[in-house]
Amino acid sequence: LWQQLAIKEFTDKESFQKEFVRHVETTLARSMYNCDDLAAYLAASQSIRDRLIVAWNKTQQKQTTKDQKRIYYLSLEFLMGRAMDNAMLNAGVKEITKSGVDDLGFKIEDLLEQEPDAALGNGGLGRLAACFVDSIASTNYPGWGYGLRYQYGIFKQQIVDGYQVESPDYWLAFSNPWEIPRYEIAVDVMFYGYTRKYTNDEGKTVSVWEGGEQVQAIAYDVPVPGYDTETTNNLRLWASKPTREFDFEKFNSGDYESSVSESQKAETISAVLYPNDNFYSGKELRLKQQYFWVAASLNDIVRRFKKSNRPWSDFSDQVAIQLNDTHPTIAVVELQRILVDMEGLEWDKAWDIVVSTFGYTNHTVLPEALEKWPVPLFGNLLPRHLEIIYNINLFFLQKVEKMFPKDRDMLARVSIIEESSPQQVRMAYLAIIGSHKVNGVAELHSDLIKTTIFKDFVTIYGSDKFMNVTNGITPRRWLHQANPKLSELIASKVGSYKFLKDLNLLKKIEPFAKDPEFQKKWTEIKRFNKARLAAHIKKHNGIDVSLDALFDVQVKRIHEYKRQQMNIFSVIHRYITIKAMTAEEKKEVTPRVCIFGGKSAPGYYMAKTIIKLVNSVSEVVNNDADIGDLLKVVFIADYNVSKAEVIIPASDISQHISTAGTEASGTSNMKFVLNGGLILGTVDGANIEITREVGEENIFLFGHLAESVDDLRHQRRFNDLPLNPDLQKVLDVIDSGVFGDKDIYGSLVYSVTGSRDYYLVSDDFQSYLEAQKLVDKDFKDQTTWVSRSITAVANMGFFSSDRAIDEYAESIWNIEPVAN
Numbered sequence: 001l002w003q004q005l006a007i008k009e010f011t012d013k014e015s016f017q018k019e020f021v022r023h024v025e026t027t028l029a030r031s032m033y034n035c036d037d038l039a040a041y042l043a044a045s046q047s048i049r050d051r052l053i054v055a056w057n058k059t060q061q062k063q064t065t066k067d068q069k070r071i072y073y074l075s076l077e078f079l080m081g082r083a084m085d086n087a088m089l090n091a092g093v094k095e096i097t098k099s100g101v102d103d104l105g106f107k108i109e110d111l112l113e114q115e116p117d118a119a120l121g122n123g124g125l126g127r128l129a130a131c132f133v134d135s136i137a138s139t140n141y142p143g144w145g146y147g148l149r150y151q152y153g154i155f156k157q158q159i160v161d162g163y164q165v166e167s168p169d170y171w172l173a174f175s176n177p178w179e180i181p182r183y184e185i186a187v188d189v190m191f192y193g194y195t196r197k198y199t200n201d202e203g204k205t206v207s208v209w210e211g212g213e214q215v216q217a218i219a220y221d222v223p224v225p226g227y228d229t230e231t232t233n234n235l236r237l238w239a240s241k242p243t244r245e246f247d248f249e250k251f252n253s254g255d256y257e258s259s260v261s262e263s264q265k266a267e268t269i270s271a272v273l274y275p276n277d278n279f280y281s282g283k284e285l286r287l288k289q290q291y292f293w294v295a296a297s298l299n300d301i302v303r304r305f306k307k308s309n310r311p312w313s314d315f316s317d318q319v320a321i322q323l324n325d326t327h328p329t330i331a332v333v334e335l336q337r338i339l340v341d342m343e344g345l346e347w348d349k350a351w352d353i354v355v356s357t358f359g360y361t362n363h364t365v366l367p368e369a370l371e372k373w374p375v376p377l378f379g380n381l382l383p384r385h386l387e388i389i390y391n392i393n394l395f396f397l398q399k400v401e402k403m404f405p406k407d408r409d410m411l412a413r414v415s416i417i418e419e420s421s422p423q424q425v426r427m428a429y430l431a432i433i434g435s436h437k438v439n440g441v442a443e444l445h446s447d448l449i450k451t452t453i454f455k456d457f458v459t460i461y462g463s464d465k466f467m468n469v470t471n472g473i474t475p476r477r478w479l480h481q482a483n484p485k486l487s488e489l490i491a492s493k494v495g496s497y498k499f500l501k502d503l504n505l506l507k508k509i510e511p512f513a514k515d516p517e518f519q520k521k522w523t524e525i526k527r528f529n530k531a532r533l534a535a536h537i538k539k540h541n542g543i544d545v546s547l548d549a550l551f552d553v554q555v556k557r558i559h560e561y562k563r564q565q566m567n568i569f570s571v572i573h574r575y576i577t578i579k580a581m582t583a584e585e586k587k588e589v590t591p592r593v594c595i596f597g598g599k600s601a602p603g604y605y606m607a608k609t610i611i612k613l614v615n616s617v618s619e620v621v622n623n624d625a626d627i628g629d630l631l632k633v634v635f636i637a638d639y640n641v642s643k644a645e646v647i648i649p650a651s652d653i654s655q656h657i658s659t660a661g662t663e664a665s666g667t668s669n670m671k672f673v674l675n676g677g678l679i680l681g682t683v684d685g686a687n688i689e690i691t692r693e694v695g696e697e698n699i700f701l702f703g704h705l706a707e708s709v710d711d712l713r714h715q716r717r718f719n720d721l722p723l724n725p726d727l728q729k730v731l732d733v734i735d736s737g738v739f740g741d742k743d744i745y746g747s748l749v750y751s752v753t754g755s756r757d758y759y760l761v762s763d764d765f766q767s768y769l770e771a772q773k774l775v776d777k778d779f780k781d782q783t784t785w786v787s788r789s790i791t792a793v794a795n796m797g798f799f800s801s802d803r804a805i806d807e808y809a810e811s812i813w814n815i816e817p818v819a820n
């Protein structure tokens, strides 16, 4: 009977509208007479959500019945952006929904704009996790994401007087239709306390963890629909709540208020996302977040495994867990603790299971981003885990000692415990030792970790444990959704939209690279996308930009290693060059709009100074009558996923100009090229593989290679090298006060001068300016430019995150898709 009663999904416009009105009137308790865009967005979302839940249930049932190995992707960040457009597209109901709301007097675009971004991440690492869960579902792998349900995502950025000002991102204010609270799925998580040893019935000495503080983890499930498949996977986000029996002692002693405020503290654990990107700061609350999320997730995973009644030796045949950077590394220790302390397994048997379960992805070689927890802090919060780490380390070092009997330096170098004061737990080493595979995210990066930061571990384990999986992006969001017109044009030549699932089919447009008619349509679409961005700039910055100008874009987190300072210095160079020109000379200039965007970590002074300089240059240049349309400078405030969807399709050139060897991969580089923009970049990260795929005639590369960086730094440190003369001129202009009091920029100028220039701005400046000149020249030949753009897109198939996920599935997770 209940099968007949099951809800029917809407199948056409009319049945959608029925659902829509029902949700307005009952779920939202509003009437259609006062249904504004926000209510309409919520009602439409509820209708689509119902569909996702039906598909979610079927998928989970099927996956449970099949009982195949699953992948669990542990990430502290999921930078999902908006869900509605993606859900409509993947579920194949976009047309129905669009015409349905249209009829009722709404515009779908306006409804989509109502949705706040789910901005539960900082940048590349978090967005990669979002692309990966999309691909895992779209390729029918059984897999879940596990993360934290932050109440506050990455802060909102406003620009006030040229400076970044942060405000909280309370994204849940109007409810979130894309999550399903599961109050019944609650896990108790413990902190602090002490360990006690005792002898059990079998005469074995065992350790127990007792006392301490308890909080509850509540599951919130976010359905992740695959594209053009029924598979709908789960992203489970944990929220912290006080346990039910809170502080009875205080309660009974009459200190009611303070017992309530104590219990409220539990909720702060999952309250806010730490806004640092590629920068470690050893805050206790951050470690609490990590353990809270890991303990809840592992409890969930182990519970699911135990339901199958298999022996523990089957665990890693059923479960693969991927560590997205070191943030979840404590999971290695937690699983060992569960197996040994709770389930009574022998240490060695347990450890084999642990190592074959975990894989670890490294995302950075920057020393300031590597997590190291002070031992006293760690041992206070997680006393039993520290003991287990000491044991893991002991057994590991014994093994190393056997392999290299006389090498005491080696032991000190690879020990999980760094002998500093205080001692520190090196999380990356723990992750390597606790995993069967370690991977970097682009070829150069994977080579670098093997030869630099993890060199000793390659000596110990051999190089098979270390591999590369080059990052990818989902073409559903980053082509079809962000650039529907280009997607449609491509489909007209490929013959269908199949390329959205098999991105190598893009190759089919290559024969049309020189076809005038195809080129014309290609150009029109770029212009349309530039107009869309120009409207945004007009609305938010009040600046008019010409659509004939070259749109030059650098949008990403602000960081010295990404070298936005070098970009703005070159803009100043361009400005003074144009200022010195005659009217005749100016006719030869390629007009440019230099677009910047990105957030600085709130405590990162240098990055904030760069933002201020960009805004000051913008103010001066845009209001200089000598310049006109030849140069405009724009800082787009509050760069996020939904803004990226507008900005990326509009670029002619995008900049990925990190000091060689510092950007692990980059993923926006892939997004820009996939949307027909060309790259101006260094020989770094995935730029290298993009060059190999699209051909070196279709990318503008410059600068020193990674292999020379050490030498250059060494020379800088020990010699008083002269500044690049063009850079000197730029710094002189800044010093002259044209862009405001020179003291504002003192430390920024100092940081690129002489022996301080760690990111080699001065060393690369000449080559950078030359590359810029070449861009200006080549842009004038639009016919060639467009054919390069088409050729580049045709060769981007490799950078689909579907391909990346297939590689992980095959060589790390050993999982198979579940047939539909």
Ligand code: 26Y
Residues within 6 Å of the ligand: 122, 123, 124, 125, 126, 128, 274, 276, 277, 278, 279, 280, 281, 325, 363, 364, 369, 370, 371, 441, 471, 663, 664, 665, 666, 667, 685
């Ligand atoms: C230690 C902690 C506070 C921390 C927090 C965030 C450390 C690192 C990060 C974020 C790192 C990150 O986003 N890395 C980027 O990962 C991308 C996906 O692999 C790469 O494309 C990109 O080059 C890399 O910077």
